[in-house]
Amino acid sequence: MSANATGSEASSAGESASTTADGRLRADLVLEYPFNRTTGEIIGAFLTGxxxxxxxxxxxxxxxxxxxPTDYDPNxxxxxxxxxxxxPAGEVKSWTxxxxxxxxxxxxHPxxxxxIRLDGAHTHMLHAVRVASPAEMRIGMRVEPKWNAERQGHICDIAYFEPVAG
Amino acid sequence: MSAKIPKPTALAKPVQLPERIANVEQVRSVRTPISLNYDFIPGQAAQAYLTAFGEKRILGQRSPVDGAVFVPPRGVDPRFGVATTEYVELPDKGHIGSFCVTQVPIPGRDDLELPYISAWIFLDGADIGFIGLVGECDTADCRIGMRVEAVWKDDDQIAQTAENIKWWRPTGEPDVAFDQAGGRGFAARQAARADGTGHASQPNSANPASQ
Structure with missing residues (x-):
């Protein structure tokens, strides 16, 4: 047997080494954990949905x-x-x-x-709202999801929320 | 005795899938990668280490407290919180202090042919391990105390990175005794120093190659 291996420490994905203006070494360093999380039945159903x-x-x-949803009752x-x-529409309860x-x-871009409290729900879901400026945001505004055409069972299947027209 | 263990009823209730998703493939898992992107600028000791490593030299630092040699150098003796300033050039030979045979692949490291051996290499003259792969050695033959030497990349691939050494291969020299190998050897030298019988200026003197 012979080892066929290189490297010893960090992943070299995307690594780019150079020196700083004053001659010190520098490098891009990416530390990545490729988690594959098992969802359980309830969150699996949410993502299937x-x-x-x-x-x-x-x-x-x-x-x-x-x-x-969660698998277990919080109380x-x-x-x-x-x-x-x-x-699918809901109301902005808080924003930043x-x-x-x-x-x-x-x-x-900003x-x-x-x-967002979705219609029929009593709790809030975090998501991105696409507006041009903070002046267009207010608590109580109505928003609706914009879905991606290709969906895979992920929170990003909802591309973003946008204000309900009218 | 066969006490009847009650079935946890809390886990027994089936989830009722709504009709709309009842007959489609269910999502069972989701990828949630997390990555941290660093702009890495090494400190003084690591700068010196990497610069020398780019010339196929290995630098360590000596503790001003008891002479222990650390590699790679970090600019500090973490046991006492004192700065280390004296550099020590170490050979690219040593012994295996401990090792691990890995049988399962790591995502993103398709270049590692299974099974492979990773090891803490104790360079001659160093008091802590230096991590690396062990090659040209059957996994069944790898052992604590086995003498190894670095197999460097080709000169045109040597750079100021941690990746200059491909792996460490057995030299065939006599093993370092088990109780003198790796961290055990360091503990033994510390004990000898405490007794006043040791030689603080000659760390890792148990190695046959340094005798």
């Missing part, structure tokens, strides 16, 4: 609807089993302006993060 273009919440032991820890369709988007955020 997203792929099919429908948003599901779950009924909790006091009758309220949590969306996005009693009972397992939850009843999926309920919510939305992202003026300087970072890599892997939805856009490279946008809003919002907590």
């Amino acid at each position: 997203l792929r099919e273009g429908v948003i599901y919440g779950v009924r909790t032991s006091d009758g309220s609807i949590m969306a996005p 009693t820890a009972e397992p939850l089993t009843e999926l309920v369709e919510v939305g 302006w992202c003026a300087e988007p970072r890599r892997q955020q939805p856009w490279n 946008f809003a993060w919002a907590l």
Whole structure:
């Protein structure tokens, strides 16, 4: 047997080495964890719903609807089993302006993060709202999802929310 | 005795799938990669280390407290919180202090042919391990105390990175005794120093190659 291996420490994906203006070494370094998370039945159903273009919440032991859903009741820890369709439109309950988007955020231009209470739900879902400026955002505004044409069972199947016209 | 263990009813309730998603393939898992993107500028000790490593030399640093030699150097003796300033050039030979045979692939490292051996290499004169792969050695033959030497990349591929050494291969020299190998050897030297019988200026003196 002979080892056929190179490298010892960091992943070299995307690595680019150079020197700084004052002659010191520098390099891009990417530390990445490629998690593949098992969803469980409820969150699996939520993601399956997203792929099919429908948003599901779950009924909790006091009758309220949590969306996005969880597997267990947050108050009693009972397992939850009843999926309920919510939305797709909803109401902005809180928001914050992202003026300087970072890599892997939805856009490279400014946008809003919002907590959205989808119609029929009693809890809020975090998602991005596409508007041109913070002046277009207010608590209580109506928003609706814009779906991606190709969906894979992921929260990003909803590309973003946008204000309901009219 | 066969006490009847109650079935956890809390886990027994089936989820009722709505009709709309009941007959489609269910999502069972989701990829959620997390990555941290660094602009890495090494500190003084690592700058010196990488610069020398780009010339196929291995630099360590000596502790001003007890003479222990660290490689790669970090500019500090972490045990005492004191700066280390004295550089020590180390040979590209040593022994295996501990090792691990890996049988499962790592995402993103298709270049690693399974099974492979990763090891803490204790360079002659160093008091801590230096991580690397072990090659040209059957996994069944790898052992703590085995003497190894670096197999460097071709000269035109040597750069100021951590990746200059392809792997470490057995030299065939006599093994370092188990209780003198790796961290055990360091502990033994520390104990000898505490007894006043050791030689703090000659760390890792148990190696046959340095005797």
